Amino acid sequence: MEITTNDIEIYFGENQILKGIDINISNKQFIGIIGPNGSGKSTLLKCIYRILKPSSGIVKIDSKSIHELTMKETAKKMGVVAQHNYHNFDFSVQDMVLMGRTPHKRALERDNEEDYKIMYNALEKVGMIDFAKRNFNSLSGGEQQRIILARALAQETESLILDEPTNHLDIKYQLQLLDIVKSLNIEVVSAIHDLNIAAMYCDKIYVMKNGKIVAYGTPQEVLTEKLIKDVYEVDAKVNLDEETGELNIIYRPNYKSN
């Protein structure tokens, strides 16, 4: 499946937050979106998963505008793991994950055995099976994040949209979450702050600054010392591990530069 955005612009009041964004997510690639705080990453993702309507431009799934699709059709195509998980109602963990099945069901159709199987599989996959009966709001931030991933897995979509999915996670679960996502072998687009994580998992990276895409390419092409300085105003040393071919980014704090 393919997701594209054509010349997306969005204003909040007089402020233009996205200034003509063209991106493409296809070929089962893991696409990262990086950029400083406030550069527009979440806003772009929200346009893709239909929380926001762009002021102009279109988002397409397989060359069809998403606004020609029903919400249910969209929810069969893309699952979302976003940053804020606050829920007013205190659902049980298993009910949260079963919600992922909604797009596959008719109105008022009850969850069947197959849905329960998918829910338990998803909980197993994220290592949260023992939490099935707990209340979602009683979980830690990291546990909640893994449940939200389980819900997206239960949705069995053709693509995933992730907005800082590893925010609350310790390093083990950061890697676990992204390993699970990577193993799905579907199109993924993810906003990521940690550049080393981006280097490890992304096939391609878009770099945003002030509402524009300022660079695009493989991690090795994009994550240069110059770009990190230009975009983040941070001095860094980028090493390429010859054995693994992996990038390793080390930051230089200001107090060490003087």
Ligand SMILES: Nc1ncnc2c1ncn2[C@@H]1O[C@H](COP(=O)(O)OP(=O)(O)OP(=O)(O)O)[C@@H](O)[C@H]1O
């Ligand atoms: N509903 C809104 N009304 C007004 N301004 C908004 C709204 N939503 C976002 N913004 C502004 O748009 C800009 C981009 O926000 P966005 O959340 O997309 O950035 P981001 O790159 O995801 O940042 P972060 O790395 O901090 O999560 C910010 O300056 C933010 O304050």
